[in-house]
Amino acid sequence: MPESLRKPTLDKDLDKLTTMEMAAESVSQRVVAPGLAILFVVICAIVSGALVTGHQGAVVIVAAAVVGAYMALNIGANDVANNVGPAVGARAMKLGTALVIAAIFESAGALIAGGDVIGTISKGIISPEAVNTPEVFISAMLAALVSSALWIHLATWLKAPVSTTHSIVGGVMGSGIAAAGISAVQWTTMGSIALSWVISPLLGGVIAAAFLAFIKTAIIYREDKISAAVRWVPVLIAVMTGAFSAYLAIKGLKSLVEITLTLALVIGLGTGVLAWIISRPLIRRQARGLENRNQSLRKLFALPLVFSAALLSFAHGANDVANAVGPLAAIVHTAELGEVASKVSIPLWVMAVGAFGISLGLVLFGPRLIKLVGNEITKLNPMRAYCVALSAALTVIAASALGLPVSSTHIAVGAVFGVGFFREWYTARSQRRADYVAMRSETNGNGSTPKTTSKRASADDQRRRFLVRRAHFLTIVAAWLITVPAAAILSGVLFAVFRAVFS
Template structure:
């Protein structure tokens, strides 16, 4: 939308449909969330842990949404589950190998996104340098219709999986399921919710990502789309969750730096990075606190 390749209505419709398809076709990340942070089969007072984690993550996401900060729901969810689980069963309850593998992916993916975004934009600049600006914009807007859909599809393959994972955990801890496989009805429900949420639109976040990091052109927008889609698809193939928000934001920083380093609004970037750093520990504390309250009430 920022690059005017698509109208807002068309962009949201494409994004909603692509998110639905991506969410429906993959489940590897969901299984990682279900079993690699904590063993749901050995979790005591599991219902309170899951509910506490969800309340904590939702509360954090609402705060960052209100201030228009592209926060990571992935960091929030992982932190909240970890904090609530530790409050329920002590520090030994975590699957530390799986947990640190997830955290490592969350940390590395934005760094890779900056590098890939930078390199792709440099390739675009070399390829398009002899074309008149109006021809470049026309071709890149056509390309971005494809790349934006690809990015949205990749978003569904990873972001939706986290919700599927925690819903599957809820079924296991409540005694309704005896395996970590994601039921098909959960896939449909989460895919539909993903599409609906996309169609409603998070306009504050869209404005920050689309215009407050760097000024996007059709070429840089397409480069950022390709970069973030490649990173998200790669980590989805590894069955690792990433913060799609931070991957996309980092890709935009990378393409902006490739055009002109000072064109990136590094003040906004610092706010994003700061939120990225503090989300995991703060949501862990919040998840533990909410669990303690719920365990008294339930």
């Protein structure tokens, strides 16, 4: 063998060491995230134990805090991906930036505006009068928490964006039925919640499609795209700012001063107008020198897309913190009083468990599903992603204001589907697009003109192609359908186990 083909022993050893280092780094990355998650759960146990020392039912409260922290981590890993996934998929911001923004606004939404929905979860599904024994009620809530957390963990591992709201509501319902029969469930409340589950994804899809239709009509297909964007992008920013301000006025300031709905709307209108005034020169300055084409519009939509992702994270934190700490709040209240109360107070530390647990779960385990929502359902650009985020944010805000624990997963993914299906419909029926495709097909790579049949075939292919991946659509809908019964059955079984062990 020639000398040049022989590998010195030292080089072989160095290659082995490099391979070992890469393997060790890969293993350490897989261990760090679970290790930090376990550390968070342990900290929650220690803090809750210190706060309830000497109280009645301290052991039960600490156990519930551990399960609530585990539940919050799973919500962050699974559900929060819907908030920033479209922005990441559209390449409007990097994954690290998206994680930071989502973590900050998730925590803010949970701590500022998460109280109303917690009341619905903790005492609106199971009637306290039907489960009037503290031990039974605590076992039911604990079973609901454990079953929901386990189901969401499994779904996250399978890379399925299931609804955490469905999981916890199904868990509460299943343990309630196991504890006191069907009569324990407040079916009127359940009916309104179930109806909101059906309406919310449809509403999210319709609103997202409507915004995309407006953007196409008012900006994309205008002769001067940049001038149209300079005119309308500040208006879209004003809509987001106004909605966010009105909601924050109603929810976040009610503990300081009483604000009526009319006053909140006036505040929203005022801040919206202010946002329009401020954003107009910024967008105009950003538009200078841009070419009159769609690629340039993406730059102008970067700022409103980031803002809408932050708004959706805030709204999600306000709505979905209930999934983590609603049953926990009920357990803490019942254990401390020794009786099932009709009104549940929410300690600050309970809210903090949900808020920080969701944020940490997002940072540690969220990127997998962020990529699914952002890249694998349909192709998103900044304009489409903005429509998804704004639609989902407005729908979640409205639901949280009404005290309805709707599924943000349903709303956000429904908005993604709405954008994709609208594009399919628009592609099949838009004469403007058909003319554009035909024009692009008039010359091939060599500058020659293809046959008329080829042009027609190209346009027909554009009309027929699917822009939403049907496999993901069917898989996600199937996961939505199975979540409630699966969580309910598991919760009922766990309740029976808890009662057998601790009674």
